[in-house]
Amino acid sequence: MPVIEVRNLHKRYGERIAVHDVSFEVGKGEIFGILGPNGAGKTTTVECLEGLRRPDGGELRVLGLDPRTDGAALRERVGVQLQESHLPERMRVGEALELFASFYRSPAPWRRVMDDWGLTGIGDSAFGALSGGQKQRLFIALALVGAPEVAVLDELTTGLDPQSRRTTWELVEQVRDRGVTVVLVTHFMEEAERLCDRLVLIDSGRVVAGGTPAELVARAVPHHVIAFHTAEPLDRALLAGAPGVVRVEADGLRTVVTGTGNLLHTVMSVLIGHGIVAEDVRLERAGLDEAFLALTGAGRGRA
Amino acid sequence: MVKLIRSETRLFLRDPASVLVVLALPVALVALFGVIARPGEGDAAIKTYFPAMALALGLAQLTLNLVPGTLVGYRERGVLRRMAASPVGPGRLLGAQLAVGGVLSVVSLVLVVAVGTLGFGFETPARAGATLIVFVLGTLALFAVGMLVAALAPSTRAATGIGVGVMFASLIFGGVFMPAENLPDFMVAVGGYTPLGAFTQALRASWAGAWPEVLHLGVMAGWAALCGLLSARLFRWE
Numbered sequence: 001m002p003v004i005e006v007r008n009l010h011k012r013y014g015e016r017i018a019v020h021d022v023s024f025e026v027g028k029g030e031i032f033g034i035l036g037p038n039g040a041g042k043t044t045t046v047e048c049l050e051g052l053r054r055p056d057g058g059e060l061r062v063l064g065l066d067p068r069t070d071g072a073a074l075r076e077r078v079g080v081q082l083q084e085s086h087l088p089e090r091m092r093v094g095e096a097l098e099l100f101a102s103f104y105r106s107p108a109p110w111r112r113v114m115d116d117w118g119l120t121g122i123g124d125s126a127f128g129a130l131s132g133g134q135k136q137r138l139f140i141a142l143a144l145v146g147a148p149e150v151a152v153l154d155e156l157t158t159g160l161d162p163q164s165r166r167t168t169w170e171l172v173e174q175v176r177d178r179g180v181t182v183v184l185v186t187h188f189m190e191e192a193e194r195l196c197d198r199l200v201l202i203d204s205g206r207v208v209a210g211g212t213p214a215e216l217v218a219r220a221v222p223h224h225v226i227a228f229h230t231a232e233p234l235d236r237a238l239l240a241g242a243p244g245v246v247r248v249e250a251d252g253l254r255t256v257v258t259g260t261g262n263l264l265h266t267v268m269s270v271l272i273g274h275g276i277v278a279e280d281v282r283l284e285r286a287g288l289d290e291a292f293l294a295l296t297g298a299g300r301g302r303a
Numbered sequence: 304m305v306k307l308i309r310s311e312t313r314l315f316l317r318d319p320a321s322v323l324v325v326l327a328l329p330v331a332l333v334a335l336f337g338v339i340a341r342p343g344e345g346d347a348a349i350k351t352y353f354p355a356m357a358l359a360l361g362l363a364q365l366t367l368n369l370v371p372g373t374l375v376g377y378r379e380r381g382v383l384r385r386m387a388a389s390p391v392g393p394g395r396l397l398g399a400q401l402a403v404g405g406v407l408s409v410v411s412l413v414l415v416v417a418v419g420t421l422g423f424g425f426e427t428p429a430r431a432g433a434t435l436i437v438f439v440l441g442t443l444a445l446f447a448v449g450m451l452v453a454a455l456a457p458s459t460r461a462a463t464g465i466g467v468g469v470m471f472a473s474l475i476f477g478g479v480f481m482p483a484e485n486l487p488d489f490m491v492a493v494g495g496y497t498p499l500g501a502f503t504q505a506l507r508a509s510w511a512g513a514w515p516e517v518l519h520l521g522v523m524a525g526w527a528a529l530c531g532l533l534s535a536r537l538f539r540w541e
Binding site: 050052072075076080082084085086087088090091095098099100102103104105142146 | 306307310313314317318377380381382384385387388389390391
């Protein structure tokens, strides 16, 4: 049974429709990504899951519970890191963790959580004195201090420097390794590609694509590019007819092949068949970045 | 809930300005006027005015200025939202704030009475039971007004502005800045219908040994009920 089921979720704020029609399922122990441009309806979707907002239509099940009616039971089992939230300025890191741990019937040992997230050294610092990255880590720790079965992390690494971002990713993987199902809201392609087992791409309140990151990329941007050098200029005709090859460009000793499918294997077979040695081979695969742009319409920007 | 109350208490105590205004100021006022006005030799008006004034001032600051400011700040900055996502819910945070406020009010009452009587010759309230009733009713009424301010104010700035405005109007009409004896009759009459005015006048009456006027008790109860209900209906969590 899936841990989270969303069917035809619909939510409007007055006249404005935030979520048109969103459906997906999240399996136990997955890191599931919800991707999309700003204003696509990602945050509204997860807020409905958390029971913070009442959906106007659709079916929702989280851990078998309906967020509309079982909100209290759900909040014991779902940890949340909100996109924008604060603590009182003068509250200290350790105090915040201890306080939030006390809200749950069977919390994680808060000192261990504090340690896991590298907060022990700043345990006595006031919230108001923390850097952006430290605040972010604290909020993630607060999401996990209740020992949740599901953790919803909204814009996990926004405002973090590249180093802390990588550290955070490793920690999220550790969280999952402990059996927690993670729902990750992000507009960061690198993050989704690195972390997510599966994801949905939401645009203007609708799901435009879903699957593993690799599937999404393959569907949206099927072409790969292979570039290499040869000792002598290459006859383009050798490769032009090979299966899956779309285009071959030669520029002196450098050749660039564009195509689909298992392109690398095809190109290498041809070259080896003719006894040609390719050097400095570079395979340029499209990433989720390109897929994202292709699927949501280019030029919208990814902020 | 106990941890939440402890946490809110800790946060309050870490704010020197709040501690100064709510706890230290009333005591300092009683001490100061205890030296200046010599209540041991003075008339009844002096004996009741200064302690009541000191308590009313501290309580007004707490309920009309600090509490609404804190709550609206919590709402504005997403603290209430974060609580809403935990099993505790934002309502408990409000409850904890009120609990802390209630305890502070009592502490301030005890301090003012203790310091005033032991150190400076003020008398203990002649009708302790009545004083306690007045104090509880007045605290409830003022908290209810403060909660209504918190419910209506769109931002922390607005909350502080409205709160301080209401507070000064109350202090003037309520016979806190000047004893009611020295105010024009119409101001005393109007003041009697404000929560702080009713509180101050009833507090002084009970301190002097009389039963407070039913009107004043009714006024406080009325404000408590009206503003309490309205704020409960109008309060927004985000």
